[in-house]
Amino acid sequence: MMKYYLTFFTIISFTFSTFCQTKEFIKIKLVDFSSVELPPKCGREPFGVALKFELLENLDSTNKGENILIIITCPIEIGVENYKDNSHFKFSRYTDKEEIKMLEKDWNVWSVYENENLPTYWADQIEKIE
Numbered sequence: 001m002m003k004y005y006l007t008f009f010t011i012i013s014f015t016f017s018t019f020c021q022t023k024e025f026i027k028i029k030l031v032d033f034s035s036v037e038l039p040p041k042c043g044r045e046p047f048g049v050a051l052k053f054e055l056l057e058n059l060d061s062t063n064k065g066e067n068i069l070i071i072i073t074c075p076i077e078i079g080v081e082n083y084k085d086n087s088h089f090k091f092s093r094y095t096d097k098e099e100i101k102m103l104e105k106d107w108n109v110w111s112v113y114e115n116e117n118l119p120t121y122w123a124d125q126i127e128k129i130e
Contacts, residue, residue: 023092023125027056030087031067038081039110042074049075050111050120056088062119069120071109078126091126 031052039047050069057064070091072080094100103122 025090025092025125025127026059027129028053028068028070028089028091029056030083030085030089033083033085035112037110037112038075039108041076046073046107047075048073048107048109048122049080050109050113051080051083052113052116052118053089059121060119067118069111069113069116069118070126071103071107071111071120071122072126073103073107073123083128088129089126090129091121092124093121094124 031054033051036049036051039049041047048071050071052067053070055062055064055066055068059068062068070093072078075081094103100122
């Protein structure tokens with residue numbers, strides 16, 4: 001009987017730890033939106049766009065003030081076309097390596113920054129904060 005209780009509590013604690021995680025949001029500032037061409041709406045093809053942001057706090061080995069690229073999936077659906085340079089945002093990112101591999105394989109990403117060697121993150125969620 002004790003084995004069943006232990007199994008039950010293990011499953012419950014795993015479930016709560018997985019589903020009740022709080023997302024870590026990082027503050028960023030949009031740097032260069034004027035040269036970006038947006039992809040069409042997502043439909044049969046999943047489209048994303050890479051946008052350049054300035055970090056307003058440290059992220060991994062990238063320091064505050066440095067530029068990063070953030071890939072936003074289905075940008076038209078979240079109103080990216082209304083973004084303005086120097087606007088402040090917060091974003092959470094995908095961190096699971098397997099999930100990122102699937103995103104890289106399945107999504108068509110439009111980027112005018114292909115020649116720039118900047119740290120790149122996939123946005124799980126992005127919100128304007130002004």
